[in-house]
Amino acid sequence: GENVEQHPSTLSVQEGDSAVIKCTYSDSASNYFPWYKQELGKRPQLIIDIRSNVGEKKDQRIAVTLNKTAKHFSLHITETQPEDSAVYFCAVEIYFGTGTSLTVIP
Amino acid sequence: DAGITQSPRHKVTETGTPVTLRCHQTENHRYMYWYRQDPGHGLRLIHYSYGVKDTDKGEVSDGYSVSRSKTEDFLLTLESATSSQTSVYFCAISSGTGVITEAFFGQGTRLTVV
Numbered sequence: 001g002e003n004v005e006q007h008p009s010t011l012s013v014q015e016g017d018s019a020v021i022k023c024t025y026s027d028s029a030s031n032y033f034p035w036y037k038q039e040l041g042k043r044p045q046l047i048i049d050i051r052s053n054v055g056e057k058k059d060q061r062i063a064v065t066l067n068k069t070a071k072h073f074s075l076h077i078t079e080t081q082p083e084d085s086a087v088y089f090c091a092v093e094i095y096f097g098t099g100t101s102l103t104v105i106p
Numbered sequence: 107d108a109g110i111t112q113s114p115r116h117k118v119t120e121t122g123t124p125v126t127l128r129c130h131q132t133e134n135h136r137y138m139y140w141y142r143q144d145p146g147h148g149l150r151l152i153h154y155s156y157g158v159k160d161t162d163k164g165e166v167s168d169g170y171s172v173s174r175s176k177t178e179d180f181l182l183t184l185e186s187a188t189s190s191q192t193s194v195y196f197c198a199i200s201s202g203t204g205v206i207t208e209a210f211f212g213q214g215t216r217l218t219v220v
Binding site (some may be wrong): 046089099 | 139141146147148149150151154165196206207208209211212213214
């Protein structure tokens with residue numbers, strides 16, 4: 001299987017600041033890189049994804065960048081809000097990272 | 107939300123007993139997955155299926171077996187439950203024909219082995 005590493009494991013930011021979460025992977029043949037958000041007590045849900053033929057994708061305050069050569073990809077959340085507080089998971093195909101607990105401080 | 111239901115939602119069982127968790131979907135999606143979620147480990151893939159009677163092992167398959175006799179049902183069996191299998195189990199489904207796409211998760215099953 002894939003080896004997905006995710007950092008940091010916890011992240012606290014002030015409301016309005018940006019948050020960045022990074023993931024690395026091992027299999028250069030991987031092509032699908034989704035990000036999921038899991039609120040407390042809820043199921044994970046997709047927030048954004050990117051495929052290997054694209055280097056960057058944006059959706060309002062959320063963006064994902066992919067560097068296939070270096071085998072890493074990142075999630076960027078701008079203008080953070082308290083409701084962004086959750087656990088975020090990166091994934092490579094069907095294999096998940098260990099998660100980042102994001103806290104946005106009002 | 108995608109039509110995916112896990113049962114039971116909560117279960118307490120004794121060490122050494124067999125346990126079966128059920129995942130049922132109404133989306134006719136081809137791919138189904140079982141994950142376990144533990145603090146510090148994220149979501150770890152146990153087994154997955156690419157179609158009826160087509161299953162394969164994931165990252166942490168020891169002590170687990172699966173069956174998929176119908177498109178809509180994917181069963182996870184703990185053959186002899188151990189305390190290390192206490193966890194939250196998530197089923198997920200995805201569509202796609204030959205490519206991996208977004209996974210939709212069930213509500214989760216909280217299993218406690220005492």
